[in-house]
Amino acid sequence: MRTIGEARKALDLLMERAVSRQTRRGTLAEKQLVQAMVADSWIQLEQFRLLVLRTAWKIDRLQDYKAVRKDIAAVKAAMPKVLHDIVSRAIQVHGSRGVSDEMPFVEQLVASYVMGIADGPTEVHQVALAKELLAAVKPAEGLFPSAHRPAARERARRALAAAGAATAAAPHTNDAGRSA
Ligand SMILES: Cc1cc2nc3c(=O)[nH]c(=O)nc-3n(C[C@H](O)[C@H](O)[C@H](O)COP(=O)(O)OP(=O)(O)OC[C@H]3O[C@@H](n4cnc5c(N)ncnc54)[C@H](O)[C@@H]3O)c2cc1C
Missing domain, CATH: 1.20.5 (Single alpha-helices involved in coiled-coils or other helix-helix interfaces)
Known part of the structure; x- marks a missing residue:
């Protein structure tokens, strides 16, 4: 849930920059490749948000860790990439300021890597999810x-x-x- 908040912050800043920055031919928001970054970020974030929401709902409803283990593993495996991808796009549309310490993105980018390690490596969550899915086939x-x-x-x-x-x-x- 904290990752959703971080990613949402990066997306808000990305969009603010897109509508604010004037180039010789209009704003960044008018460039289709920037529009694609906005769309991809929003889709990725909403997909992840729904996965988190459904997992939280299952935890509340089932009160059984084993029954939601694969959902939790899926959230943990997806989390670093969602944050990494959205923050990377936010850096890109902010140009040089994006990679400077005047903006929060570099810390967020490092945080996306921490997310892939701190609560167990991403690979371990992928394996836990895949094993459970395959066991049912x-x-x-x-x-x-x-x-x-x-x-x-x-x-x-x-x-x-x-x-x-x-x-x-x-x-x-x-x-x-x-x-x-
Ligand atoms: C900020 C932060 C907070 C942390 N908080 C906690 C905490 O509260 N409680 C706690 O117990 N630990 C915590 N940790 C430790 C964390 O769980 C470990 O760092 C993590 O499990 C990776 O172990 P390692 O650092 O020994 O690296 P290694 O075990 O050497 O792993 C290095 C890399 O090898 C790969 N790898 C490792 N195992 C596998 C595998 N089975 N399959 C495929 N690839 C694999 C992954 O890419 C992994 O990143 C924290 C770590 C950080 C950075």
């Missing part, structure tokens, strides 16, 4: 993946043939449901 039956089209077509053909054989074997009925 069954291997495909047979040689091919379950969405393999030729195999699926063959299964459908066999099912259709079986249904056709069953229909042919059943007594024929007319529209009124009486045997012909």
Whole structure:
């Protein structure tokens, strides 16, 4: 939640700079590549915010750490990148001032790396999440993946043939449901 606050602060400053800084042809906010930075940052932050919110909701509702372990691992794995990416864009649109100690971004950028280490390395959270996800998945039956089209077509053909054989074997009925 603290990371959301830090990232939101960086995004607010990014947008303020974009609408304030005049170049020879309009503001930075009028440049499409800067607009893309704003859009990507907002999307990344909102996705992360919803993941945090859902995880907090599950913690409250389930009161069972094991049941939310993978959600917590996902939050911890996502967190450093969200902060890193948004702060990096904020630095970029602030130009030289962005990398100076007149702005808070360098500390925020270092904080994004700290987030990937301090509460356990990101890799450990990724592994915890992936292990739990994979443990719930069954291997495909047979040689091919379950969405393999030729195999699926063959299964459908066999099912259709079986249904056709069953229909042919059943007594024929007319529209009124009486045997012909
Ligand atoms: C600001 C700060 C606050 C901290 N607060 C606490 C605290 O409150 N409580 C606490 O117990 N610890 C705390 N720590 C310690 C923190 O948990 C460790 O720094 C962290 O687990 C990494 O361990 P390490 O520094 O020994 O590095 P190493 O174990 O040497 O890891 C170095 C790097 O190797 C990689 N790595 C390590 N393990 C794996 C793995 N299993 N799979 C893949 N890659 C791996 C990662 O990239 C990792 O960053 C804090 C650290 C910092 C920087």
